[in-house]
Amino acid sequence: MNILVTGGLGFIGSHTVVSLYERGHQAVIIDDYSNASKEVLEKLETLIQSKIPFIEGNVTDSKLVENIFKNHQIDGVLHFAAFKAVGESVEKPIMYYENNLNATLTVAKLALEHKVKKFVFSSSCTVYGDQPSPFHEEMDLLPATNPYGATKQMSEQILKDISFAHPEFKVTLLRYFNPIGAHDSGLIGESPLGVPNNLMPYILDVALGKRPHLNVYGSDYPTLDGSGVRDYIHVMDLAEAHVAALEKSLKPVNIYNVGTGQGSSVLEVVKAFETMNDVKIPLNITARRPGDIAVSFADPAKIKNELGYQTKRDLNQMVKDAWNFAKRSNHA
Ligand code: UFG
Secondary structure, eight states: OOOEEEETTHHHHHHHHHHHTTTEEEEEEEETTTTOOOOHHHHHHHTSSSSEEEESTTOOOHHHHHHHHHOOOOOOEOOOOEEEEEEHHHOOHHHHHIIIIIIHHHHHHHHTTOOOOEEEEEEGGGGSSHHHHHHOOOOOOOSSSSSSHHHHHHHHHHHHHOOOOOOOOEEEEEOOOOOOOOOOTTOOOOOOSSSSSSHHHHHHHHTTTTTSEEEEEOOOSSSSSSOOOEEEEEEHHHHHHHHHHHHOOSSSSEEEESSOSSOOEEEHHHHHHHHHTTTOOOEEEEEEOTTOOOOOOOHHHHHHHHHHHOOOOOOHHHHHHHHHHHHHTTTT
C-alpha cells in the first residue's frame, strides 16, 4: 500500500514509516517541521535505502493536501500531525483547537473525496480521563482536562461521524499509551525542542549532563513507591500497531488501545535506565504535577483478539534503545 503519513518526521510518525517499509509498503510524508528536525528525512532514507516522497507544509493547507492526493495514488492515511504539549494547550487553546481540529477535518475530507478507504488516527489514552486502570475501549470517556486532550476526543468524534455517514471510509482510532525508546539503529528517536515535558526525554537530558537532575513529580500517589505509574510502550511496537491496523482493520470504526498492559512507576523507569545503561540519574523528588493522574495502563486484549497484534519489546529494551539514540545524536 502507498500511505500518506502526516507528521511523518515526528517521533511516532518517523518510526512508523520504517515499519511500513519493513512490511513492503511505501509512504508519502507531509510535515511542517514544527516539532521535527530537517535531518530526519535523510536518516529515514538511509534506514530504508530508498527515497521517500516528501512535501513540506502544514496539513491544514487544503490546496497542498489536495495536490498530494492528486499526484499520488494513496491507499491509506496515517494522521499523526498535531500539536501535543499538554501545558501549552492550556495556555494557547485557540492554537490547539485551530490546528488539531482543522488538520483532522482537512485530511479526512480530502481522503474521503479521493476515495481513500483507510484512515488511522493518533489518539491518546488521555481520552479516558482520570478513572481506574486498566483502561478498556468500551469505557465512557470523561471530559478532557486540557485542550490537547479535548482535540483528541473531538477528532475521534469527527472521524466516527464521517465513517457513520460513509461506511466505506474505514477509521481506526489508536489510543496510544506512553511511547518511549527508539529504532535500534540509533538513527531516529525522540528529540523535542526546548525543555522536555515528558519523562524519557528529560531522563536523557540528565544522562547527557544537560540538566542536573530529574524532577520526580509526586511521591505520595497510591502506587507501589508513590511515583506515577504509566504504560510505557516501545515506539517500534507502537509503529507496528499502525501497520497491523492498515493491513487488517475492516469495520467502519475500529478503536484500539496500544499499550503493553503493564504499568511502571517513574522510579522503576529510572532504575531500569540506570541498570541497563550504567548511568546515574540524580533525582529531585518534588510535588505532583498539576493534571497528572496516579495510574494509567491499558487493557490490550482487544487489539490482540481482533488484529493479532501484541507488543514484543520490554522496558529494558526501551531504555537501552532510548539511550543509544541519545548518545549517537549528541556524540556523548
Ligand atoms: N514525570 C516526572 N518528571 C518529568 C516528567 C514526567 O516525574 O520530568 C512523570 C509524570 O508525572 C508521569 C510520568 O512521568 O507520572 C509520565 O509523564 P509524561 O509527561 O512522560 O507522560 P504523561 O503520562 O503525562 O502523558 C501525557 C498525556 C499523553 C500525551 C503526553 C504528551 O497523557 O496523552 O502527555 O505530552 F500524549
